Each structure stands twice: as C-alpha cells, then as structure tokens.
Amino acid sequence: MENEKLYPKSTRELNEKKAALAPDNVEAWRNFSSTVFKAGALDEKTKQLIAVAVAHVTQCPYCIRAHTPQAMRKGASKEEIMEAIWVAAEMRAGAAYAHATLAMDEMEKHR
Structure with missing residues (x-):
C-alpha cells in the first residue's frame, strides 16, 4: 500500500x-x-476529542489513529468526533483567512 x-x-x-x-x-x-x-478540569472524553481535533490540524495520521478510538473508549460518539473534526477544520481555515491581514499589511506598503 x-x-x-x-x-x-x-x-x-x-x-x-x-x-x-x-x-x-x-x-x-x-x-x-x-x-x-x-x-481534571476537563474530563477524559473531552481531552480525547481535543486530541482528535488537534491531530487533524497537525495532520498526524498516527495521532488520528490513536486518539479516535481512545475518544470512543472514553464515551465519545461518532457524531461528537466528527463535530470536533469540523471545529478543527474551521479553525485551520479561519487561521489562513486571519493571516491574510499580514498579506494585506504588506500589500498596503507597496501601493
């Protein structure tokens, strides 16, 4: 493969x-x-959902494979996992758009 x-x-x-x-x-x-x-302040399920989301942002296949089943073992549903992944996707896309401010700043300098 x-x-x-x-x-x-x-x-x-x-x-x-x-x-x-x-x-x-x-x-x-x-x-x-x-x-x-x-x-701790966050329960284990929530921490695993965060890990799944971050694993998608960092694009770590090993982390995705490790933390997805861990999240399920801690009680996360498939829907919760997918929602966490969508939050990660929005944050990654949002960061790209937010950083456009840097490009705008540079473009303004070169009018």
Whole structure:
C-alpha cells in the first residue's frame, strides 16, 4: 500500500526501538502524556476529542489513529468526533483567512 511507504505501520517493535534510543526522554514523554490526559478540569472524553481535533490540524495520521478510538473508549460518539473534526477544520481555515491581514499589511506598503 502506498500510504505505508509514507507512513509505516506503528508496531510494538518499532516503538521499542525508538524508546531504546532515548529511554529517559520516552519515560518523561509517557509521564507527561499520562498526566495531560487524566481527568481534571476537563474530563477524559473531552481531552480525547481535543486530541482528535488537534491531530487533524497537525495532520498526524498516527495521532488520528490513536486518539479516535481512545475518544470512543472514553464515551465519545461518532457524531461528537466528527463535530470536533469540523471545529478543527474551521479553525485551520479561519487561521489562513486571519493571516491574510499580514498579506494585506504588506500589500498596503507597496501601493
């Protein structure tokens, strides 16, 4: 499959090899991630919906594949997940439009 050339399948073996190359960093990352996704002011489902949305903005296929089922395990419906993705799409498009202000500023300088 063409996508597997671009995005190899994430396997336990590859993850272990990556971890072995920087074990202290991986341990710190895992602790950080575990802390971030614990329920706090936001519940775990909401945090996973945010992760799904951000994964779409950052266009990380590994994150999309990891956080979509996590969101469902935490109780998110398919409709909630899709709505979160639409919020992400609006924010990405909105940011492009908002940054047009920079282009307008430059165009005004070169009248």
